[in-house]
Amino acid sequence: MASDLRLICGNRNYSSWSLRAWLCLQKAACEADELVLPMDTPEFTQRIGELSPTRRVPVLWIGEEWVWDSLAIAETVNERFAQGRLWPRAPELRALGRSMAAEMHSGFPALREALPMNCRAKDRAVLIDDATRGDIARVCSLWEQALERTGGDSWLLGDWSIVDAMFAPVAIRFRGYALDLPTSARRYVQLWLDDPDLQRWLKLAEAEPWRIEHEEVGS
Ligand SMILES: N[C@@H](CCC(=O)N[C@@H](CS)C(=O)NCC(=O)O)C(=O)O
Numbered sequence: 001m002a003s004d005l006r007l008i009c010g011n012r013n014y015s016s017w018s019l020r021a022w023l024c025l026q027k028a029a030c031e032a033d034e035l036v037l038p039m040d041t042p043e044f045t046q047r048i049g050e051l052s053p054t055r056r057v058p059v060l061w062i063g064e065e066w067v068w069d070s071l072a073i074a075e076t077v078n079e080r081f082a083q084g085r086l087w088p089r090a091p092e093l094r095a096l097g098r099s100m101a102a103e104m105h106s107g108f109p110a111l112r113e114a115l116p117m118n119c120r121a122k123d124r125a126v127l128i129d130d131a132t133r134g135d136i137a138r139v140c141s142l143w144e145q146a147l148e149r150t151g152g153d154s155w156l157l158g159d160w161s162i163v164d165a166m167f168a169p170v171a172i173r174f175r176g177y178a179l180d181l182p183t184s185a186r187r188y189v190q191l192w193l194d195d196p197d198l199q200r201w202l203k204l205a206e207a208e209p210w211r212i213e214h215e216e217v218g219s
Pocket of ligand 1: 010014015016017018039040055056057058068069071126
């Protein structure tokens with residue numbers, strides 16, 4: 001039976017916002033049709049207008065209704081298809097998770113610019129400027145604060161939650177480039193790399209034919 005849900009994504013290799021939305025659907029066990037529109041191509045330019053009100057991805061179509069922007073998709077999936085279980089029950093942990101998710105959504109411009117998500121990259125050598133170093137340190141400190149609150153050896157807030165989806169692309173960035181990271185951050189990156197849903201996404205990214213030169217950073 002065709003699904004009522006349809007996720008419009010960018011390239012799996014590069015589209016970090018698409019990955020976040022996709023992970024929320026997986027963790028909520030939602031079946032959705034997927035349409036991958038290769039970014040920076042005439043096809044993307046031609047088709048995106050009728051699929052996304054912002055001309056950006058991801059967009060989740062629920063029947064005739066569209067929900068755009070990764071964080072809005074995450075919240076909608078949580079509310080409608082996961083009975084709220086994509087956030088912790090404890091209000092103080094939810095507040096921490098929402099603060100971290102919002103900071104990721106609106107912040108870390110240097111990290112995002114200097115170290116683009118590239119699922120095919122591993123340990124690439126890059127020059128890190130002070131702003132990027134500061135963003136990396138802030139991410140590691142946020143992860144540490146959350147992990148300290150919840151015991152330290154699992155997802156950021158104990159059980160998997162939306163905040164993990166928001167930081168999954170950072171885990172991929174941290175694998176992609178040769179960085180000096182604290183042990184707790186390395187452990188969290190490895191937790192993501194061992195996750196079966198993420199492994200499926202990485203396999204699909206590996207198999208994609210498209211390459212976007214300006215997203216290929218480091219050597
Ligand atoms: N705030 C948006 C950002 C969406 C975004 O920037 N998506 C990128 C792909 S990761 C995009 O659509 N790029 C294609 C373009 O701008 O032409 C979200 O959270 O979903």
